Amino acid sequence: MNPRTIQGIMLGIVIGIAVGIGAYTFAYAKGWSYLTDDPAACANCHVMREQFDGWLKSSHRAVATCNSCHTPANFIGKYATKASNGFWHSFFFTTGGYEDNIQIKPHSREITEQACRNCHGEIVGAIEPVHPAPAGGQLACLRCHDSVGHLH
Amino acid sequence: MAEAIDNDAFARRRRRRFLIIVGAAVLATIVGVALLMNIFERKQEARNPFYRVVELTDDTEDPAVWGKNFPLQYDDYKRTVDQVRTRYGGSEALPHTPTKADPRSVLSQSKIEEDPRLKVMWAGYAFAKDFREERGHAYMLDDQTFTERQQVVKQPGTCIQCHGSVYVPYKKAGNGDLIAGFEKFNQMPFFEARKLVSHPVACIDCHDSSTMQLRVTRPGFIEGIRAFKATQGVQNYDVNKQATRQEMRAYVCGQCHVEYYFKGPEKRLVYPWAKGLKVEEIQAYYDEAQFKDWTHADTGASVLKAQHPEFELWNQGIHARSGVTCADCHMPYKREGALKISDHHVRSPMLNVNRACQTCHKWPEEELKARVETIQERTFKLRNVAMDALMDLISDLKAAKGAGKTDKEITTAQDFQRKAQFYLDFVEAENSTGFHAPQEAARILGESIDFSRKGQNALREGKSGVRAQTAKP
Numbered sequence: 001m002n003p004r005t006i007q008g009i010m011l012g013i014v015i016g017i018a019v020g021i022g023a024y025t026f027a028y029a030k031g032w033s034y035l036t037d038d039p040a041a042c043a044n045c046h047v048m049r050e051q052f053d054g055w056l057k058s059s060h061r062a063v064a065t066c067n068s069c070h071t072p073a074n075f076i077g078k079y080a081t082k083a084s085n086g087f088w089h090s091f092f093f094t095t096g097g098y099e100d101n102i103q104i105k106p107h108s109r110e111i112t113e114q115a116c117r118n119c120h121g122e123i124v125g126a127i128e129p130v131h132p133a134p135a136g137g138q139l140a141c142l143r144c145h146d147s148v149g150h151l152h
Numbered sequence: 153m154a155e156a157i158d159n160d161a162f163a164r165r166r167r168r169r170f171l172i173i174v175g176a177a178v179l180a181t182i183v184g185v186a187l188l189m190n191i192f193e194r195k196q197e198a199r200n201p202f203y204r205v206v207e208l209t210d211d212t213e214d215p216a217v218w219g220k221n222f223p224l225q226y227d228d229y230k231r232t233v234d235q236v237r238t239r240y241g242g243s244e245a246l247p248h249t250p251t252k253a254d255p256r257s258v259l260s261q262s263k264i265e266e267d268p269r270l271k272v273m274w275a276g277y278a279f280a281k282d283f284r285e286e287r288g289h290a291y292m293l294d295d296q297t298f299t300e301r302q303q304v305v306k307q308p309g310t311c312i313q314c315h316g317s318v319y320v321p322y323k324k325a326g327n328g329d330l331i332a333g334f335e336k337f338n339q340m341p342f343f344e345a346r347k348l349v350s351h352p353v354a355c356i357d358c359h360d361s362s363t364m365q366l367r368v369t370r371p372g373f374i375e376g377i378r379a380f381k382a383t384q385g386v387q388n389y390d391v392n393k394q395a396t397r398q399e400m401r402a403y404v405c406g407q408c409h410v411e412y413y414f415k416g417p418e419k420r421l422v423y424p425w426a427k428g429l430k431v432e433e434i435q436a437y438y439d440e441a442q443f444k445d446w447t448h449a450d451t452g453a454s455v456l457k458a459q460h461p462e463f464e465l466w467n468q469g470i471h472a473r474s475g476v477t478c479a480d481c482h483m484p485y486k487r488e489g490a491l492k493i494s495d496h497h498v499r500s501p502m503l504n505v506n507r508a509c510q511t512c513h514k515w516p517e518e519e520l521k522a523r524v525e526t527i528q529e530r531t532f533k534l535r536n537v538a539m540d541a542l543m544d545l546i547s548d549l550k551a552a553k554g555a556g557k558t559d560k561e562i563t564t565a566q567d568f569q570r571k572a573q574f575y576l577d578f579v580e581a582e583n584s585t586g587f588h589a590p591q592e593a594a595r596i597l598g599e600s601i602d603f604s605r606k607g608q609n610a611l612r613e614g615k616s617g618v619r620a621q622t623a624k625p
Contacts, residue, residue, distance in 0.1 A: 007170055014177040021184040029191045044197055046490040094190050100487050101510040146514065 015090055034086055039066045045093050047102065054150030069115040070108065081111065109142065116141040197490040208361040211250040213320040216356040224488050228496035229355075232288035235260065238502045240528040243287035254298040260285040269539050270580075272546055273573055276449025278305045286460075286583060289498055292316070293352040295329065308419040309345030310338040314408035316349035319356050319369040324348075334371040338419045356405040366400035367392055370407035376423025377403065383428055402477035404557065406463035409478075411578070413443060429464045431578045431596050435451060444570075451549040452559065453566035458577035465582050469589030481508045524587055531579065531586025534597040538576045541604035545569055548608050557611075568607030574598035 026032075033041035043052035055061055060069075070085075071078040085108070091100040104112070117124050124141065133139040204221045212218065219226025235245040235258070243260035250257050264270045264283045274280040282300035296315035301307070312318060313334070325348070326333030337345050360367045368374055368391045381389035395403055411434060415422040424441075427433040437458075438444075444454035466472050471481075479494060484507035486495045501508035502524060505517045514518055548567060552562050579586060579593045579600075586593035 008544065011170065011173060013175075014174050014181070018177040018180040018184060021181055021188065025188040025191065032369050046194065047487070049492075094187065099506045099510075100485070101506050103510075 034082065037067050042066045045089070047089070047093055048117055051150045058148060058150050060149050063119075064115075064149065069112050072111055072114070073118055113138075113140060113142050116145070168478040176291045194490040196427055201491060207399045210356075210361050211320055211323075212361055213317060213351060213354060213356060214350060215317075215354040218359075222304075222355075224491065224493055225355075225496045230290070232499070233290040234497070234499070235287055236499070236503055238500050239525050240532060241285070241583060242500055242503075243285045253303065254300075255260040256298055258293060260287045267539070270542055272450070272543060273539070273577070274457070275546075277446045277455075279457065288354050291352070293349070297346060307342040308338060308414060309340035309342055310414050310419045310421045311342055312337060312345045313372055313421055315352070315371055316346075316356050317351040317354035318349060321348045322371075330369070331371050335418070335420070338414075338421060353408075364395070366404050368395075368400075368403055368407055372412060372421040372423055373403065373407040373410070374410075376410070376425050377406075379423070380425035380429060383426065398475060398477060401479040402463070402466070402472070405478040405482070409460055409462035409583075411461040411464060413438070413445070415441075415443075429467050430592075431461075431464075431575055434461075434464070434578075435574055438574075448546075448569065451546055451553065451562075451566060451569060453549070453573075454567040455570050456577075456611050458574055458581045460581050460583055461578055461586060462583055465578075465584070465592060466588040468592040471588070472560040475501055476512075484511065527587050527590045528585040531590065531597070534574070534594055535585075536578055538572075538600040538604070539580075541601045542569070542572050542576055545572060547609040548611050552611050553612040562611065565607040568603045568610060572600045572603035572607060575603065578579075 030041070031046055033044065039052060039055060042048050054067070067078065067082075072082045120141070124139075128139055131139065202221055206217055208218060208221065215226065215229065219229075235243045236242050245258045246261060248254070248256055248259045250265065259579065262282070262284050264274075264280065271280045274283075275343070278301035281304050284295070284299075287295070293316045294315075296302075296311060318334075318337070319330070322330050322337060323334030324333065325336045337348075357369050360365055368377075374391055377391050378389045381387075387392075391403060410423050412421055412423050414420065424434045424437045427437045438456055443456070445457040446455060447453070448455045462478075467476070481501040482498050483494045483496060484501075484504065485492055486507055487493075495504070502521060505520055509520045510517070545565070546569065549562060549565055552565070575596050579596050582588065
């Protein structure tokens, strides 16, 4: 056989295996579920079980999913955030070394803060002129209302 | 010629490209398989919280056997050998040259050398000879066996209740009856009882072997909590039947981390809770029973020694009131892969702030630590003031005795010493430097100072030292 054909077949095999295993891993890990809005997907990897359980009992469960508060409202922002969080969450869950009581990062906190205002803009608009933010800061909904979505 | 070189270079380039692509595909396969295996393992972990490798019975004493079924918990349990200092507690590993009487090669720091006033407070009592910073559960049996206190006083077998795993030995000694075995042990000399015990606190002391549910096995606590519940109108309380799951997370620790005394000639271990858990209720109980631990060598007062009343002080604090128990902070939940387990490496929450505190308190670790240390610093300052006040009273009493005052003349002052000393020791011996109930600890120390000064007043001629007025709120 012509060496180029052999090379071609070998290439096909190794790439095929890689793609096949990748596809199976994706399916086995319920990868597609992360593209949906279903909050159960966030508890797939066991870390957010408490947050999910808390949300099931929270006042917001009827009107908001995880994505409503933890991703930006626009399409690109939403999937960019999902991709970035998804990568880092998987990375830390797989390699370990994260804190058991997980803590939100400042950027993610901003997204959630904005989400409050998306729905409750009217009341926030009424509050802000009367209670101006402290110097250099912003009036934060989450400072007091941090348990509306879930306790922990 | 030039064409041949071109062809050659082209073939090399193609080969290199081929190798790079193959290499990348191989790498992707490896990463993919590794990830797949990892996900598989996590899914398996989530499915089976444990594997029953050995059969455990109500007579399985050795924690290593339990460890076969619960390796994660057992690993943590073994780590209680760690010696780590915290600002106001913890223990430091100090080298010790083993002797025949004391073969330990590592000890913790001596508290009576750190604060020699303790020797004055305990003059005439074995604690003035040897008292070291407490260390992890792993050392409880050895530290009681080899303390110098054993050499100065003949200790009873009662001590072993909380220095070893006694559930199985008690049952054996009592032919199946836990309480009968307990009574037998209490009346033995310590070293005879010591021979019948082989482990420090073990799994079976807190867990039911078939269900793993928490359970109280110490007769002292079973009887003590029954007496306490009776003060609240609950008669014949059976802790293993009536306590909630959350209460048990404090009660299993309260089996030992409590104030106690040896009652009567049969040296029965009793938790003095028949009037309540507060310091004045315990003091009143001892006064009524006319109990004393020893006679103070310098003053002749009948005095008491408080012993690690963690359970009692915690009961007066905000955490107890909010339903937060010992295990919530000292054995917080932790994640091992996909499993959630209680951390069996029992230790100071200050060494484990994220798991212990941040479950509820959403503040940075430094902030939480600073809050705790502020409470402890204030308690410690007040404790020092109370200690100085007590030293003044003891020295005045000593002087009065030296000046030939009769026992009758100094009785009131001696009684104040008994109170002042017990109150002070109640906070001093307690292992949180006030944190378990900050205001209560401060109140107790405040009253201790008052008792010491009133005792001094009582020694001054023409003063009764007793003022009955109490401000109405």
